[in-house]
Amino acid sequence: MSKKDYYGVLGVSKSDSKDAIKKVYKKLALKYHPDRAPEEKKEEYEEKFKEISEAYAILSDEDKRKQYDSLGHGAFDQRYSQEDIFRGSDISSILRDLFGSSFSGGSGESNFGEDLQYGLTIDFEEAAFGCEKEIEIKRNILCDLCEGTGAEDKRLEKCNKCNGEGRVAVNLKTHFGIFRQAIICSKCAGDGNIPKQKCRECNGKGIISKRKKIKIGILQGIDNGQILRVGGEGNAIKYGENGDLLIVINVRPHKFFTREGDDIYLEFPISFSQAALGCKVSVPTLSGSTKIKIPAGTESGTILRLRGGGVKNVSAYRIGDQFINLKVKTPKKLSRRQKKLFMELESS
Numbered sequence: 001m002s003k004k005d006y007y008g009v010l011g012v013s014k015s016d017s018k019d020a021i022k023k024v025y026k027k028l029a030l031k032y033h034p035d036r037a038p039e040e041k042k043e044e045y046e047e048k049f050k051e052i053s054e055a056y057a058i059l060s061d062e063d064k065r066k067q068y069d070s071l072g073h074g075a076f077d078q079r080y081s082q083e084d085i086f087r088g089s090d091i092s093s094i095l096r097d098l099f100g101s102s103f104s105g106g107s108g109e110s111n112f113g114e115d116l117q118y119g120l121t122i123d124f125e126e127a128a129f130g131c132e133k134e135i136e137i138k139r140n141i142l143c144d145l146c147e148g149t150g151a152e153d154k155r156l157e158k159c160n161k162c163n164g165e166g167r168v169a170v171n172l173k174t175h176f177g178i179f180r181q182a183i184i185c186s187k188c189a190g191d192g193n194i195p196k197q198k199c200r201e202c203n204g205k206g207i208i209s210k211r212k213k214i215k216i217g218i219l220q221g222i223d224n225g226q227i228l229r230v231g232g233e234g235n236a237i238k239y240g241e242n243g244d245l246l247i248v249i250n251v252r253p254h255k256f257f258t259r260e261g262d263d264i265y266l267e268f269p270i271s272f273s274q275a276a277l278g279c280k281v282s283v284p285t286l287s288g289s290t291k292i293k294i295p296a297g298t299e300s301g302t303i304l305r306l307r308g309g310g311v312k313n314v315s316a317y318r319i320g321d322q323f324i325n326l327k328v329k330t331p332k333k334l335s336r337r338q339k340k341l342f343m344e345l346e347s348s
C-alpha cells in the first residue's frame with residue numbers, strides 16, 4: 001500500500017471540512033474508477049483508486065483522522081489494518097450514488113461528457129467593453145457517418161460478452177471485498193449492443209474527434225481569471241449529454257491602466273510647477289481622454305477620482321471609477337534662475 005500522505009493523495013488541506021473532502025473524493029472516484037480506465041491504464045487506475053479510497057476512508061472518519069493527524073503516516077499505517085481503515089466508511093454508498101445509474105442501465109440520471117477547457121487571452125479594453133471572439137476547439141462529437149451507433153448501416157447486435165446487459169459482474173481486485181460489483185462491459189462499453197459491422201469513420205466507437213469554430217460572446221466587465229461556461233460545447237458521449245466548454249479568461253496588461261474589481265487606476269506624472277501652480281491636464285480614460293483640473297499646491301501621491309470612469313460590473317448594473325494617482329516629478333537639474341526661485345520659495 002502507498003506510503004503517501006493522505007492529505008496529499010486527495011489534494012486537500014488539513015483544515016478542509018468533511019464535506020469538502022467528500023466532494024474531492026467523489027470527483028476523483030469518478031475519474032479513477034477502474035471501470036473508466038482506458039484499457040492500457042487499468043492497473044494505474046486501480047492503484048490510484050485504492051489510494052484515494054483509503055485516504056478518504058481515513059479523512060472522512062473523525063476519530064481516524066484525529067489519530068492520523070497525531071500519529072503521523074508511518075505509525076498510523078502500522079497500527080491500522082486495511083479492514084480497520086475501511087470499517088464504517090460510506091464509500092460503498094458514495095460509489096452507488098456515483099455509478100448507480102450506469103449500473104442500472106442508464107435510467108433516470110443523465111450522463112455527461114467531459115468538460116473542455118480553453119484559455120483565451122483578450123485585451124484590457126475588450127474585457128472592459130465586451131467583445132466577440134471566434135475560437136477553434138477540438139472535441140469529441142457523435143460520428144456523423146453512423147450517427148453515433150458505431151455501425152455504418154446502423155445495424156446492431158446483442159453483445160455476446162455481457163449478453164446485452166451492458167455490464168458484467170466481476171470481483172475488483174482490491175484489498176476490500178466491498179467493491180465486488182457489476183462493471184461496464186469492456187466489449188460494448190456498456191451499450192449492450194455492438195455494431196454488426198464497424199463504422200470506418202469511428203472504428204465502431206460512435207465518437208470522433210473534430211475541430212469546430214465557435215463564436216464566444218465575452219461579457220462586458222469580465223476580468224482576468226474568470227471562467228465562461230459554454231453549455232454543451234464539451235465532449236460528447238454516447239447515450240448522454242455533451243459536457244461544457246470552459247473558457248478561462250486571461251486579460252493582457254494595459255499600457256497605462258491597472259484594474260482592481262470594477263475600478264481602474266492610472267499613474268499620471270505632472271511637473272513640479274503644474275503641481276505648485278495648479279493647471280488643467282488631459283488624462284487618458286478608457287474611452288479616450290478627458291481634461292481634469294489639478295488644484296494649486298497638489299502633493300505627489302494625491303489621488304483624484306473620476307466617477308463612473310471604471311468598468312461596468314460583469315453581473316450587476318454598476319460602474320466602477322477611475323482613480324488618478326498624481327506623481328509630481330521633481331526636477332533633476334535646475335537652472336541658476338530656478339534654483340534662486342526655489343530658495344526664495346523655501347524661505348517664504
Ligand SMILES: [Zn+2]
Nearest residue numbers: 143146199202
Ligand atoms: Zn461512425
Ligand SMILES: [Zn+2]
Nearest residue numbers: 159162185188
Ligand atoms: Zn457487452
